[in-house]
Amino acid sequence: MKSLANPDVVDELVRRLEMLTPSMPRRWGIMAPNAMLCHLADAADSVLARPGGVAPEARRWRKWLGGYRHTGHHLRQFGL
Numbered sequence: 001m002k003s004l005a006n007p008d009v010v011d012e013l014v015r016r017l018e019m020l021t022p023s024m025p026r027r028w029g030i031m032a033p034n035a036m037l038c039h040l041a042d043a044a045d046s047v048l049a050r051p052g053g054v055a056p057e058a059r060r061w062r063k064w065l066g067g068y069r070h071t072g073h074h075l076r077q078f079g080l
Contacts, residue, residue: 002068013071016080024078036074043070 002009017037024033031039044067 002072004067009068013068013075016075017071019080020075020078026077027079029077031074031077033078036077040071040074 004010020033020037022033026032047067
């Protein structure tokens with residue numbers, strides 16, 4: 001299973017995200033590209049947020065195994 005703990009996996013997601021354009025058509029769903037990016041950011045915030053707004057340790061991000069799957073799902077939504 002791919003994980004955000006692997007730098008190559010993170011690089012892959014970044015490359016795919018960089019190909020997203022504001023006018024890219026979606027294959028399914030109702031979100032536009034900008035809404036999808038906000039959705040992914042909100043999901044990451046919900047996993048990473050700590051009370052008081054203090055940034056968590058990087059370990060917590062890498063442990064979020066669903067991060068790759070969730071991001072990949074939405075990138076496929078736009079053919080990426």
